[in-house]
Amino acid sequence: MLEAVNISHSFDYLLFEDVNLKIKPKDKIAIIGKSGSGKSTLLHIISALLKPQKGEVIYNGKNLYKLKEKELINIRRYEFGVIFQFHYLFNTFTALENIQAASLLAEREIDWKLLKRLDIDNVIHQNIQTLSGGQQQRVSIARVLTKKPKIIFADEPTGNLDRNNANEVMEILNEYCENNNASLITVTHDTELAEFFDKVYKLKNKRLEIWI
Ligand SMILES: Nc1ncnc2c1ncn2[C@@H]1O[C@H](COP(=O)(O)OP(=O)(O)OP(=O)(O)O)[C@@H](O)[C@H]1O
Ligand SMILES: [Mg+2]
Numbered sequence: 691m692l693e694a695v696n697i698s699h700s701f702d703y704l705l706f707e708d709v710n711l712k713i714k715p716k717d718k719i720a721i722i723g724k725s726g727s728g729k730s731t732l733l734h735i736i737s738a739l740l741k742p743q744k745g746e747v748i749y750n751g752k753n754l755y756k757l758k759e760k761e762l763i764n765i766r767r768y769e770f771g772v773i774f775q776f777h778y779l780f781n782t783f784t785a786l787e788n789i790q791a792a793s794l795l796a797e798r799e800i801d802w803k804l805l806k807r808l809d810i811d812n813v814i815h816q817n818i819q820t821l822s823g824g825q826q827q828r829v830s831i832a833r834v835l836t837k838k839p840k841i842i843f844a845d846e847p848t849g850n851l852d853r854n855n856a857n858e859v860m861e862i863l864n865e866y867c868e869n870n871n872a873s874l875i876t877v878t879h880d881t882e883l884a885e886f887f888d889k890v891y892k893l894k895n896k897r898l899e900i901w902i
Pocket of ligand 1: 701702705724725727728730732775879
């Protein structure tokens with residue numbers, strides 16, 4: 691369904707080269723690697739946000755970065771869901787307004803059970819800036835799941851959460867994938883989350899290799 695072929699990318703220095711990755715429906719994979727190795731950059735490349743300097747990203751048989759702008763926007767809006775490392779919520783809006791924005795854009799209903807499960811239903815009318823880091827992270831996850839994406843790209847989705855909350859969030863993401871035939875690609879430094887994935891890859895020495 692999604693395939694990265696021979697991807698290379700540099701900023702000030704070469705981050706990685708010849709990265710290959712295949713994702714099928716319901717696949718749950720993680721990418722680990724040390725800080726600065728290019729995990730977020732790779733996630734942005736495969737999630738239609740950043741064109742790689744070399745290589746191709748093929749989604750349902752089509753080269754993502756050769757699509758017309760309108761087609762690419764539709765994929766970003768309806769099919770891909772990105773949970774960012776720095777969440778980019780609208781800070782002056784309430785949690786609910788942030789989720790409503792996603793609901794309107796993707797034309798999907800808000801799932802109140804999900805908000806309860808994420809334990810944010812009780813703070814839903816508060817402004818984002820009055821929420822704790824972990825609550826903000828859970829709002830950003832609710833925002834993405836509300837879109838009902840086919841592929842979730844999650845960049846350190848549990849970075850601000852304690853162990854219990856981190857496990858709970860991973861369970862929610864996994865259940866979402868099971869129930870919606872969706873796939874999950876997670877970037878994380880937390881190797882204790884490995885049990886939640888079918889496969890774990892590591893960005894190391896500028897290459898992506900299988901870790902587990
Ligand atoms: N838009 C950009 N312009 C210039 N350099 C960038 C840009 N984005 C990332 N970089 C650089 O690329 C390198 C890799 O960044 P990236 O955010 O992909 O790493 P990471 O593996 O996600 O790190 P972390 O674990 O700390 O989140 C860093 O040195 C960063 O400064
Ligand atoms: Mg990162």
